[in-house]
Amino acid sequence: MKTSNPLWREQLIRKMPETLAREVDIFEAEISLKKMGKLDDRLFAETRLRRGVYGQRYDNGERHDGKKAQQMAYPRRDLTKGPNTLWDAPGMQRIKIPGGGLNAAQLETLADLAEEYSDGIAHVTTRQDIQLHYIHIEDTPALMRRLAAVGITTREACGNSVRNVTTCPYAGVCQDEAFDVTPYSKALARFLLGHPDVQEFGRKFKPAFSGCNQHACALANMHDLGLVGVTRTENGEEKRGFAMYVGGGLGAVPYQAKLFDPFFPPEELLPLAQAIARVYAQLGEKKNRNRARIKFLIQDLGIEKFRELVLEERKTLEPDPRWTEYIQEALQVEEKPLKAAEKLQATGSDAFQRWLKTNIRPQRQEGYVVATVTLPIGDATSHQLRALADIARCFANESIRTTVEQNFVIRWVSESDLPELYAALEAVGLGAPGAGGIVDIVSCPGTDTCKLGISSSRGLAAELRRRLAERSFQLDEAVQNLHIKISGCFNSCGQHHVADLGFYGVSRKMSGYAVPHFQVVLGGEWENNGGTYGVPVVAVPSKNIPEVVTRLTDSYVAGRRSGETFQQFVKRTGKVALKKLLEDLTRPPVDQRDRSFFRDWGDPREYTLGDMGVGECAGEVVSTIDFDLAAAERQLFEAQVAFENGEVEQAGKTAYQSMLRAAQALVRTEFPRVTNEPDQIVGEFRTRFYDTKNFFDPFVGGKFAQYLFAAHEKAGAPYTADSVRYLIGEAHLFIEASHNYSNRAGASVLV
Amino acid sequence: MVLQHINVKLLLDHSGQIDFEPLVPVFHAWIQEQGRDELLLDVADYRHVHAGPGVILIGLEANYSVDNSGNRPGVRYNRKAAFDGSNQDRLKQAAAAALKVCRRLESDPRLNSKFRFNGREIEISINDRLLAPNTAQTRDAIQPELSPFLDRLFSGAGFDLSYDESRRNLFSVLVKSHGTFSAEELMKNL
Ligand code: SF4
Numbered sequence: 041m042k043t044s045n046p047l048w049r050e051q052l053i054r055k056m057p058e059t060l061a062r063e064v065d066i067f068e069a070e071i072s073l074k075k076m077g078k079l080d081d082r083l084f085a086e087t088r089l090r091r092g093v094y095g096q097r098y099d100n101g102e103r104h105d106g107k108k109a110q111q112m113a114y115p116r117r118d119l120t121k122g123p124n125t126l127w128d129a130p131g132m133q134r135i136k137i138p139g140g141g142l143n144a145a146q147l148e149t150l151a152d153l154a155e156e157y158s159d160g161i162a163h164v165t166t167r168q169d170i171q172l173h174y175i176h177i178e179d180t181p182a183l184m185r186r187l188a189a190v191g192i193t194t195r196e197a198c199g200n201s202v203r204n205v206t207t208c209p210y211a212g213v214c215q216d217e218a219f220d221v222t223p224y225s226k227a228l229a230r231f232l233l234g235h236p237d238v239q240e241f242g243r244k245f246k247p248a249f250s251g252c253n254q255h256a257c258a259l260a261n262m263h264d265l266g267l268v269g270v271t272r273t274e275n276g277e278e279k280r281g282f283a284m285y286v287g288g289g290l291g292a293v294p295y296q297a298k299l300f301d302p303f304f305p306p307e308e309l310l311p312l313a314q315a316i317a318r319v320y321a322q323l324g325e326k327k328n329r330n331r332a333r334i335k336f337l338i339q340d341l342g343i344e345k346f347r348e349l350v351l352e353e354r355k356t357l358e359p360d361p362r363w364t365e366y367i368q369e370a371l372q373v374e375e376k377p378l379k380a381a382e383k384l385q386a387t388g389s390d391a392f393q394r395w396l397k398t399n400i401r402p403q404r405q406e407g408y409v410v411a412t413v414t415l416p417i418g419d420a421t422s423h424q425l426r427a428l429a430d431i432a433r434c435f436a437n438e439s440i441r442t443t444v445e446q447n448f449v450i451r452w453v454s455e456s457d458l459p460e461l462y463a464a465l466e467a468v469g470l471g472a473p474g475a476g477g478i479v480d481i482v483s484c485p486g487t488d489t490c491k492l493g494i495s496s497s498r499g500l501a502a503e504l505r506r507r508l509a510e511r512s513f514q515l516d517e518a519v520q521n522l523h524i525k526i527s528g529c530f531n532s533c534g535q536h537h538v539a540d541l542g543f544y545g546v547s548r549k550m551s552g553y554a555v556p557h558f559q560v561v562l563g564g565e566w567e568n569n570g571g572t573y574g575v576p577v578v579a580v581p582s583k584n585i586p587e588v589v590t591r592l593t594d595s596y597v598a599g600r601r602s603g604e605t606f607q608q609f610v611k612r613t614g615k616v617a618l619k620k621l622l623e624d625l626t627r628p629p630v631d632q633r634d635r636s637f638f639r640d641w642g643d644p645r646e647y648t649l650g651d652m653g654v655g656e657c658a659g660e661v662v663s664t665i666d667f668d669l670a671a672a673e674r675q676l677f678e679a680q681v682a683f684e685n686g687e688v689e690q691a692g693k694t695a696y697q698s699m700l701r702a703a704q705a706l707v708r709t710e711f712p713r714v715t716n717e718p719d720q721i722v723g724e725f726r727t728r729f730y731d732t733k734n735f736f737d738p739f740v741g742g743k744f745a746q747y748l749f750a751a752h753e754k755a756g757a758p759y760t761a762d763s764v765r766y767l768i769g770e771a772h773l774f775i776e777a778s779h780n781y782s783n784r785a786g787a788s789v790l791v
Numbered sequence: 792m793v794l795q796h797i798n799v800k801l802l803l804d805h806s807g808q809i810d811f812e813p814l815v816p817v818f819h820a821w822i823q824e825q826g827r828d829e830l831l832l833d834v835a836d837y838r839h840v841h842a843g844p845g846v847i848l849i850g851l852e853a854n855y856s857v858d859n860s861g862n863r864p865g866v867r868y869n870r871k872a873a874f875d876g877s878n879q880d881r882l883k884q885a886a887a888a889a890l891k892v893c894r895r896l897e898s899d900p901r902l903n904s905k906f907r908f909n910g911r912e913i914e915i916s917i918n919d920r921l922l923a924p925n926t927a928q929t930r931d932a933i934q935p936e937l938s939p940f941l942d943r944l945f946s947g948a949g950f951d952l953s954y955d956e957s958r959r960n961l962f963s964v965l966v967k968s969h970g971t972f973s974a975e976e977l978m979k980n981l
Pocket of ligand 1: 484485486487490491492493494497527528529530531532533534
């Protein structure tokens, strides 16, 4: 904890906006109350989450060091900052950056904070936030005051609240946009921040703005509230408006947002959002976290009913001047460039040419471009942030934004400045080419710092990046432009569903050991606002994933038809053939003396999901389950193939069967005479594994079991394409959870 | 002026590129061996970042790393928690911790003597802009604390100081000794 913490308030009191200063004072008081034992654990946990103060891996005071689970000797083991979360354990601070927009002073402050309170790294997330890791909770008020002094709040960065309002980073300069959505997104972010109608949600709520439908710059289709700028001509006059999408989300099972309204005027933006928030707060699930996102409410009600309720609610709202007071200004907002537009004269080195080709995008304003600064897996050092602040001042009138691909973009660069800009970026190691391509891999924090991580997404991303960067310009052009996105678990913070090559962390047993794996998810589409979600093909050990990438890309280059995209190639080839292509990579090496295969990327510890061991007795028990679970997986695969062939009914039935098969596998370990009768399987499963909580995931509880119960309840009713798509996703997760149970059970027999 | 959160970076000999990869298992092993004197928590690997913090062994009270900031590899001790005592005590504590970990890295057979102190250069910084803003006043205030400490550390061999003068950066001074010392010798001098 910093010695200077008590001094910052006095130091900055005149620089902080009053409301932000007050918020930090309140949070500081809450910290004191918690230390005195006067605040309930759960209440304090949600309080700090709503300030962006998040937990981090091992904060329960236990860490498996590769040999044993170590109890970490924190000085105050009896003081907690939430259930099962020790006070002294470092955590993560999420910093909301609305629309990703940062000015130079803010970049400099972030640099200072990363250096003084964290580990010298600021991490850009897939929702345009900045995260700092290894932060002590008692440093957070000082950190927040320093942010407040440059106009940044961490309020509602986490918790059951309205999260960062993400916005296309090209808004205002994009050639394809309807209009600049920035002022509208800022107005919505301001309006909803701390609004009384958004305090009672059962889960988080994520809004996003895009200026067009065809690009994935803000991924409006996969958000709780997606707003796409559209124009319409009325009486010969062009009118601005928004298409509104609701109930989208990646998460464990991806949901495409539903169209709420194809066009409404800006005057209705804030009141409609408020009405939606009210309906969600009133009717959204509160008790069962796993069904508490708005997408479930919309699924249960149906979009028509949901729309009806929202419009009814809209009528009851008291008019609020904030709904419209920004609109006149929004029509006039136009960022000003720093320099006059001049054409690029110089040709420059090969490296400069490569960077130009991949990292530069012309603006709609003639003579200006947007330059993308690629950050390796979203990380920037304090020194680099300061350099970016200088660059923003020198070239771009401080117009810099974070992106959902974990990069920065510098806007309003005069073309003639590009050689100088490139040199300035190169000098601090930020001149790498390949923006938005195969080397520019997106990854969530995974097992590095996330409590839910199963496999090392960042370790894998760093390894793939290193290998691909070495040969990126020898790669076929079609391969260079593919997207790789990696999540450390099924929660998909790395957005693996919308990548050509997506991966998410799972674990499997091999030769009696838990081994880190990644589920290979192919054929997702980044374009068209994340238009198509990929489908899991097969789980492969982490150490074989680089070979998976090589095989798939080689096979694409060799077998691609003229103009065929990777999605089209995946679709035409079919998952059966693709799975076959990767089949041998799913097996452990014959010679197992080299234990590195059983470990994760960048982590030399023996891999574990918790406790782990090996032994003959458990090996037998586990191998029986594993055998049955493999059969369930096969069945699920058949369901996917049927779905792909348009056999919706068949696909639904088979996916449901695969869940039953996995449930039966578990039941059989306790009740060998279980029949094939679905009611019996589900009944026994409920009694033995759900009611006892044995099957519960440590983080999401009974969520996956509930997928089985829901599928069983709906069995016999006709399936639709949508319902089968969700069912297949849920079946995947249920089978994964069964594997995890099997791993845990196997280990507990051994200990 | 109270000096807290002292960072000491012992610059390494590096004729060529240093591969930081072998540090990862070594730091993990140190967590397994966990001594009684301090709590070691995790390893953060930033090899992918240009001129970055390198590989960090995260501790509760302090971080240890082989840091590559400024493209100058060095063994860094970053004191996070406050330390009781006088400024001289704190300088001594931070320097001793950096030297201790440096010797440990130098003698670790898995690292093949790849991480060796260059014998002459030490960067000392204060990781707190409010306590020690990077100004001439801070330099003037710290110099009387630094001089006797460095005299003792280099047993009177003499040294040059060069300050990083950018207002934005942490207070930081690069000390170049006129003599050459091993980490062990410096440790004895403390
Ligand atoms: S995808 Fe999973 S591992 Fe990655 S950040 Fe999200 S919850 Fe954590």
